[in-house]
Amino acid sequence: MPERKSIxxxxxxxxxxYLRELSSRAEQGETTVSSKALGRSLGLTDAQVRKDLAxxxxxxxxxxxxxxxxxxxxxxxxxxRDRDWRVCVMGAGNIGRALVSYDRFRREGFTIVAVFDSxxxxxxxxxxxxxxxxxxxxxxxxxxxxINLGIxxxxxxxAQQVADALVAAGVKGILNFAPRRIEVREGIxxxxxxxxxxxxxxxxxxAVGDVVNETVDSGSGDAGRLSDGEAPISA
Amino acid sequence: MPERKSIxxxxxxxxxxYLRELSSRAEQGETTVSSKALGRSLGLTDAQVRKDLAxxxxxxxxxxxxxxxxxxxxxxxxxxRDRDWRVCVMGAGNIGRALVSYDRFRREGFTIVAVFDSxxxxxxxxxxxxxxxxxxxxxxxxxxxxINLGIxxxxxxxAQQVADALVAAGVKGILNFAPRRIEVREGIxxxxxxxxxxxxxxxxxxAVGDVVNETVDSGSGDAGRLSDGEAPISA
DNA sequence: CTCTGTGAAAACATTCACAGCG
DNA sequence: CGCTGTGAATGTTTTCACAGAG
Numbered sequence: 070m071p072e073r074k075s076i077x078x079x080x081x082x083x084x085x086x087y088l089r090e091l092s093s094r095a096e097q098g099e100t101t102v103s104s105k106a107l108g109r110s111l112g113l114t115d116a117q118v119r120k121d122l123a124x125x126x127x128x129x130x131x132x133x134x135x136x137x138x139x140x141x142x143x144x145x146x147x148x149x150r151d152r153d154w155r156v157c158v159m160g161a162g163n164i165g166r167a168l169v170s171y172d173r174f175r176r177e178g179f180t181i182v183a184v185f186d187s188x189x190x191x192x193x194x195x196x197x198x199x200x201x202x203x204x205x206x207x208x209x210x211x212x213x214x215x216i217n218l219g220i221x222x223x224x225x226x227x228a229q230q231v232a233d234a235l236v237a238a239g240v241k242g243i244l245n246f247a248p249r250r251i252e253v254r255e256g257i258x259x260x261x262x263x264x265x266x267x268x269x270x271x272x273x274x275x276a277v278g279d280v281v282n283e284t285v286d287s288g289s290g291d292a293g294r295l296s297d298g299e300a301p302i303s304a
Numbered sequence: 305m306p307e308r309k310s311i312x313x314x315x316x317x318x319x320x321x322y323l324r325e326l327s328s329r330a331e332q333g334e335t336t337v338s339s340k341a342l343g344r345s346l347g348l349t350d351a352q353v354r355k356d357l358a359x360x361x362x363x364x365x366x367x368x369x370x371x372x373x374x375x376x377x378x379x380x381x382x383x384x385r386d387r388d389w390r391v392c393v394m395g396a397g398n399i400g401r402a403l404v405s406y407d408r409f410r411r412e413g414f415t416i417v418a419v420f421d422s423x424x425x426x427x428x429x430x431x432x433x434x435x436x437x438x439x440x441x442x443x444x445x446x447x448x449x450x451i452n453l454g455i456x457x458x459x460x461x462x463a464q465q466v467a468d469a470l471v472a473a474g475v476k477g478i479l480n481f482a483p484r485r486i487e488v489r490e491g492i493x494x495x496x497x498x499x500x501x502x503x504x505x506x507x508x509x510x511a512v513g514d515v516v517n518e519t520v521d522s523g524s525g526d527a528g529r530l531s532d533g534e535a536p537i538s539a
Numbered sequence: 540c541t542c543t544g545t546g547a548a549a550a551c552a553t554t555c556a557c558a559g560c561g
Numbered sequence: 562c563g564c565t566g567t568g569a570a571t572g573t574t575t576t577c578a579c580a581g582a583g
């Protein structure tokens with residue numbers, strides 16, 4: 070564990086937003102951006118942006134701002150986006166099928182290479198160009214295809230079991246869509262997204278009569294989020 | 305704006321997890337739970353659980369713990385889950401269709417009553433029992449069906465425009481799945497979920513060699529999070 | 540002048556630790 | 562006892578404000 074420096078969790082969440090916004094600006098042909106302009110697009114202060122980016126080194130050019138292409142490259146490397154991620158989807162229900170067909174994953178370097186479902190009668194049917202496989206082929210396929218991430222899109226009560234199988238097969242991280250906490254051993258990454266929780270947070274904002282801008286990225290095993298929050302909620 | 309008390313954002317995110325866990329325990333027939341047991345299931349300390357729950361009143365019974373049914377009812381009311389939420393889905397692509405068919409929403413009191421798509425050639429086709437409608441029927445349908453929430457499942461470049469139309473039509477909150485920040489006027493709720501950001505957070509956990517349990521609930525318009533985080537990430 | 544990087548201050552959130560109820 | 566609710570202590574994150582680079 071090559072522990073160098075501690076990154077505040079909220080900052081880690083914002084990093085993804087910086088990368089998303091910067092990539093989009095790069096596509097527009099912009100070459101440079103100030104912390105103020107970047108913060109403005111994301112609902113953050115300029116100081117916050119500078120602090121976050123300074124966590125990894127000196128990327129800015131005083132008087133000029135940040136060189137976008139350069140910064141995107143650095144952030145990608147820092148976030149592990151320069152490697153190739155090979156992903157399998159567990160569960161070929163509504164959500165699993167939608168994710169397999171979600172083109173953006175591939176474009177962003179997360180390639181889905183296999184789909185599994187416990188229902189053997191689905192075996193062989195194709196989803197987004199991939200044949201559905203049975204769960205007992207998991208270990209072999211993960212090894213053969215060098216899969217390092219798994220996405221759980223199975224019913225709640227099967228989720229922990231499927232997670233255990235993924236870890237046993239050798240994946241390094243799990244993105245969980247089932248509505249429950251997943252436990253994994255130290256060293257395995259886990260991020261959860263719960264659609265109902267997301268809608269509920271929305272209902273809460275409204276019920277409480279006070280609304281702030283919030284990004285929900287359901288974290289690992291617990292109640293994480295990925296929102297550039299602003300004020301607390303007042304009730 | 306009946307501002308009474310300020311609720312820490314991280315606490316707001318955890319509330320959903322308490323409710324989810326408590327409901328599940330109620331189904332198992334459990335009647336009582338201590339802050340310690342609840343925290344254990346969610347990866348939180350007992351003190352954290354007590355502080356969070358105490359934000360809204362005195363729910364616990366010293367020596368005994370919390371009465372589950374009672375607490376679930378209180379939390380539901382506090383979070384606005386006692387009302388009926390009527391939802392429309394914008395975009396009948398992979399994600400939109402998966403969400404329309406996501407049964408859990410209905411069971412949890414979020415009823416999807418309409419689906420829209422800008423592609424007129426899809427008009428009339430059914431998705432999960434609902435006919436796809438064209439975007440220009442939006443205002444009328446929102447009013448007639450008393451829709452108060454909208455879900456955005458359209459491509460990035462159409463998202464802000466669709467959000468504006470939803471707000472103009474009268475929805476009170478938006479759940480956004482498009483990969484960009486959505487701006488809404490004061491008083492309108494917004495929560496965002498970005499699948500790519502979620503996978504990226506996972507990649508980051510792994511790249512950084514240090515992994516903590518995290519729940520990602522992509523917040524509103526900015527870089528928020530919804531994670532019951534633990535330690536910061538070390539790089 | 541513009542705009543970064545960063546210590547120092549302020550705001551926030553979590554954990555501790557304990558008084559007090561049942 | 563067991564377990565809550567809560568001030569006080571601690572730890573973390575954000576904001577401020579400014580020196581210095583281009």
